[in-house]
Every structure is written in structure tokens, then in C-alpha cells.
Amino acid sequence: MNRALLFIPLVIFALMGVVFWIGLGIEDKTSLPSPLINKPFPDFELGVVEDGRTLTTADLKGQPALVNVWATWCPTCKAEHAFLNTLAAQGVRIIGINYKDDLAKAKDWLAAYGNPYAYNLSDPDGMLGLELGVYGAPETFLIDADGIIRAKHIGDLNPRVWSTLGQTFEALK
């Protein structure tokens, strides 16, 4: 019994080792949980990149969609763009938020790389981004037909990410 006490530091060390090992194993430490999950999409009134008409939060409702935050200054957005085109071709509704970007550059980008978006909301000063807790493009939100945010992915969309996120999306239909 008394000698066993001497092993307490070893046990504590082993426990800490396990905790740190798990911590090291967390794949993406930069991805923070969003408090907006299961909350309504924040109110906005923004112009559309493509044609300049003004849309509000009510226009998001009707069917589930991906809301993808992107910008021409964001290299990862360029990397994920081809996959967004693939998803759009499969019939996934994607709404873009052109975040802190230049309108002319955004139009050029869509012309050059293709436009997978139903439409793009122009958020030049990042105010909708702030409402959404965006801190690094690209970020993608899953919203249901009632305009409620159901999931968020930080970083690029790709087949590996979509293998799980896509299931969540299908479940919203």
C-alpha cells in the first residue's frame, strides 16, 4: 500500500500523456465550433454580385442549400472551386457570399472558373461575415428549407469532407 503511493506521479503522468496524445490527434485545431448551429440565418439585405438586385434572409428559404463564403483573395477558395462546380452539377443548391471582395474581381472570377452558385451575395465590408462568425474563408454553412443553420464547415470542401457533410445535407431534404 505505502509503496504503491510512490506510483501516483507515474499514473498522473500517464493520464496527462493520454490527454495530450488525444489533443495531438485532433485533426484541425483551427476549426472552432460555431454557436450558430440550429439558429436562424442572420438577417441581411445585400446586393447580388451577378445582377445587382437586393435580396434578404427570406430569399434563402424554400429548400436546403449550402452557403459558401468565398473571396478572390483566398487561395483555398480557388482550390475548392472545381469541387463546388461538381456539386452544382449534381443538383446541390449553393449560395455564395462574396466576402470582403471587389465586385469586378468577383465577376471576373465567376466568368473564368465557372459559376456553381444560384446567386452570390456581395458582402464587401464583411458585415454579414461578422454576423455569421466568419474568421477565415472558405467557410460553408448548411441551411435547411426554413433558413436554419444546421452545420458549418471551415476550410475547403472536397470529396473527403463531403462524404460526411453530404450525408447531413441529404438528411435535410
Next chain:
Amino acid sequence: MMRFTWLLLLVCAPAMAVIDGHKYPFDNAEDQARFAQLAEDLRCPKCQNQNLADSNAPVAADMRDKVYELLQDGKSDDEVVGYLVARYGDFVRYNPPVRLDTLLLWASPVVLLGLGLLLIALLRGQQGTVNKALSPEEQARLAEIKARLEQESDK
């Protein structure tokens, strides 16, 4: 008189905070101090271990602007922090609330200290039993046993 006017103007000069080249003018020094404190206490979500005052990330600038705007609207410190937490989560607070899911964070130092003290107490107690001098009763008993042993060996 002129000198006095200048002094008065100096005292009335608007308070101003400058962070990363952005100017945040305030009507009074109190609000400016609150702004500086909030910028110290709020954490930039992009750059992980910098606060809003230190970070030059674009999102930190946006958040500083929002804090400034909310303060100018007359919001309290709690309302400002609440606004950002509602959008970015508890991560932006350097001072997390005590809740069930943060209990480990708050309680672990106390628990570990307790465990350490317990360990020290147990180890010291154990040492004590080995080296402790005999009490008068024990010495009396020892003497009695010795005496009896001598008697027995004498027989």
C-alpha cells in the same frame, strides 16, 4: 487667460485609442479605457493566441470596429462580449464562464493541488510511523516486556 484656455483645451482633448494604425476616437477617457480593456480581453478567432488589441488579422480589425461601434451605441461591456460570443463562440473570451462543460478547466488546478497535498501528507505520515520515538506508555510496556524476558531467562 490665453494660457488658461489652452490648458482647458488640452484637458478637453478627445480620448483616442489607436490600434494597428486604426484610430478610435472617444468622447471621454472612460469609454476609451473600456475599449482598450475589451480589446485586451477578447481573443482573435483567426490567430488563436492573440487578443484583438495585438492582432493585425483582418477579422480582428472588423471585430475591433464592431466593439467600437457597439460602445458608441452605449452598449455595456457584457453586451459587447455577448454579441461576439453569440457569433464566434466562447473561444473569443480569455475569461471563460464557469459552466458544467468548463468545470474541468476551472476545477482542475484546485483538484490537482488537493491531490498533491494529499500525497505529501500520506508520504510524510508514513515516514513518521517508522522513525517516531516511543510514547511514555509504549516505553513503559517495553520496560515491562524486557523485565519479563529477563525473569524468564533467569529461570
